[in-house]
Amino acid sequence: MPAPEHPVAPGGEYFVGVDLAWGQRGTTGLAVLDHTGSLLDVTTRQTDEDILAWLRPWTAGPCFVAFDAPIIVVNPSGHRSCERLVSRHFGRFGASCHAANTANPSFTNGSRALRLADALALDLAPTSPRRAAEVYPHPALVTFFDLPKILTYKHKPGRDFNHLQSELLRLITLLDSLADASPPLLLKSDPDWQAIRSAAELATRKSHLKRLEDAIDSVVCAYIALYSTTHPTRTRLLGSPTTGQILVPVSPTQANQIDHP
Secondary structure (H helix, E strand, O other), rough: OOOOOOOOOOOEEEEEEEEEOOOOOOOOEEEEEEEOOOOEEEEOOOOHHHHHHHHHHHHHOOEEEEEEOOOOOOOOOOOOOOHHHHHHHHHHHHOOOOOOOOOOOOHHEEEEHHHHHHHOOOEEOOOEEEEEEEHHHHHHHHHHHHHHOOOOOOOOOOOOOHHHHHHHHHHHHHHHHHHHHOOOOEEOOHHHHHHHHHHHHHHHHHHHHHHHHHHHHHHHHHHHHHHHHHHHEEEEEEEEEEEEEEEEOOOOOHHHHHHHO
């Protein structure tokens, strides 16, 4: 579903998920929800120009854009403090972070996410009406579904096709179940989402599944944005504004552990 030229959000805000590739060659997933949790669009793009062209109509007014990618990266080596905190609180679930630092060519001249946020004039302040935040789907999924371990739908050595397909379909089914959650995530009536499920069911190769991951992750990112707005006390910002922050949904137990280290 293409975004209208000047969409109007009845609830006053759009919740946008961006599963952003660190470099220009990767595929970026994009999704947008309205205040009811209805999926309005889900797609993939590659270049900054195409990503911004898709984002601009949805971010012209009040919006919350959740990037699954580092936004603030100033450390010359190692992990950022926010990544270490995610690993501390979610590592036992398998949800540790990759390291982002300026030694990585992707961040030598700042992050791609920050450049996109700046191009859209988005603010990183949590109270801004047009804001952006960094998110991470793995720990969010652990919290949303009370999982003992992360879902292993990402391609890694040792994971065969049947395993990856099973885990990806499990993720799709779990996301569908959020139709009854607070806030709801309403996916089943969207034809693009139906096409994603059908493609996952009919896939015969790992590459077929890989093409679906980014779009699905962007839906998770968009839902994190909506969830954190609806339930601000059930989320935490790990890290600091100057060195990088990651927004994570938390259970009461996780919140207590974070608040009282």
